Amino acid sequence: MLSLLLFGCICCCCTFGLSFCPVLCLNKRSKNEVNKLLDWENARLYHKIGLHWHLTKQKCSNSAVQEYVLMIEFRPPLSLSQPD
Template sequence: MADFDMITYEDDEENSNYPDDAALNMVPDPIFIRGTGHITIFGLSNKFETEFPQELAAKVAPEEYKSSITKMNSILHKTMSMNLKWLICGCLCCCCTLGCSVWPVLWLTKRTRHMIEKSLDWENSRLYYKLGLHWTLCKEQCESSNMKEYVLKIEFVPRLNILKPD
């Protein structure tokens, strides 16, 4: 009868029926979508690659991916032509204005990046968070040179371990 009221502790490591944290939190490497346009101003290309990556085959529909990339490309198409005109004008007037004529291009490029980031946030909240994905615009080193460029980065959000108790 004394054994009935006695509290015994078992080693959780040996008798656990729950899978390891390492087995559940295996997250694939992020996917980078590089700019493929013919104009690049301050690291921001005027077009992103529209080809569907195979790593997303079981995660998102190709139509949803294409619509998201099309939205980003339409923002870039609208703004980058204006940025190019201001850059040419700024470079022509650079000697007279002591470099201040390039400021509008810097401001327009920053505004373009902000518009893309807001659009990505909206896309993430609308669809991609539910699918376990997170899209961001980030700077990455170019493959062919030491310069940096802006790329779309698709990260896989790790699943919460709901099988293991608190």
């Protein structure tokens, strides 16, 4: 991924900024893959113990940069004595 970013920076002048498109697409695909994995893990394990994990965009305090943060929410655990 870093090599694509460096390649995009080098070619940016020649392509009028279009060389950054592969990096942006890979970033979106990576975010979607992480969200799918978190949903699967939540359904398989974490909802049973009362947790919910998800990605959230959060702004850094000292700059305008935004980053993705793994948030953990506490939920009431499922009752194991009741049938599904």
